[in-house]
Amino acid sequence: MATRIFQVDAFTTEPFRGNPAGVCLPAGATSEEWLQGIAADMNVSETAFLWKKEHHFAIRYFTPLAEVSLCGHATLSSAHILWQEGIVGTGEAIRFIAKGGDLSARHEGDWICLDFPTLPVRPAETPPGLQAVLGAAPLRVSRLEGQGLLVEFDSEEIVRELQPDFAGIRREGFGMIIVTARAKGGPYDFVSRFFAPDIGIDEDPVTGVAHCSLSPYWSERLGKADLLGHQVSRRGGIVRVRSRGARTEILGRALTVLRGEIVI
Secondary structure, eight states, rough: OOOEEEEEESSSSTOOSSEEEEEEEEOOOOOOOHHHHHHHHHHEEEEEEEEEEEEESEEOOOOOOOSSSHHHHHHHHHHHHHTTTTOTTTTEEEEEETEEEEEEEETTTTTTEEEEOOOOOOOOOTTTTHHHHTTTTSSSSEEEESSSEEEEEEEEEHHHHHHOHHHHHHHHHHEEEEEEOOOOOOTHHHHHHEGGGGGSSSOOOOOOOTTHHHHHHHHHHHHOOOEEEEEEESSOOOEEEETTTTTEEEEEOEEEEEEHHHHH
């Protein structure tokens, strides 16, 4: 059996929008070098690799430069492919085991609902140099679990217009940075962008895992558990979230734009 590979646009219903992810179904044994090489050749923010186990799928995620423990849009894309290709029945839930924990996916109408761990944030002082590399003064700064920051700004316009110094973010060692603001109107509750130059992603188009922190953050401020987020990158994408205590439900849609076989 050949190794099949797909490219999926996640958190969108339009081609060439949302966040493109690779989804690879290896047919045989693989090495770390092979996995990283395929991810580098795919050259999208993450490529997911899936292996069928007895009652679940093992899943690993690679950026073009490194492996990461969790990825929302690549999990969404993987569930979409497993159902679309008939590997899992449409009405069946899917369990994934990743380095970052146990995950699941189910259909909810024409949306895919992912169950992910909540990644809470804690208030922090504004680090020296942060305003300089982002180009605007933060309203609030919070620290993510691990290395990274969630930065709230006064307005949606500021978030949209930021032109970060990515080399400066790397130099200062800030790690991942989520920037966000309350939406100015319309159907959305909040807007966001996501920068991770340390792992080869200057700006991620739509970031599911970031919403595991954005969901509890905005749920507390807005006083409701069900929220609609708009990640305002150049490609843009829509993410529904529900805060469920220690878990966060992330909902999105996806479409396949490429399918093929790996011949090496």
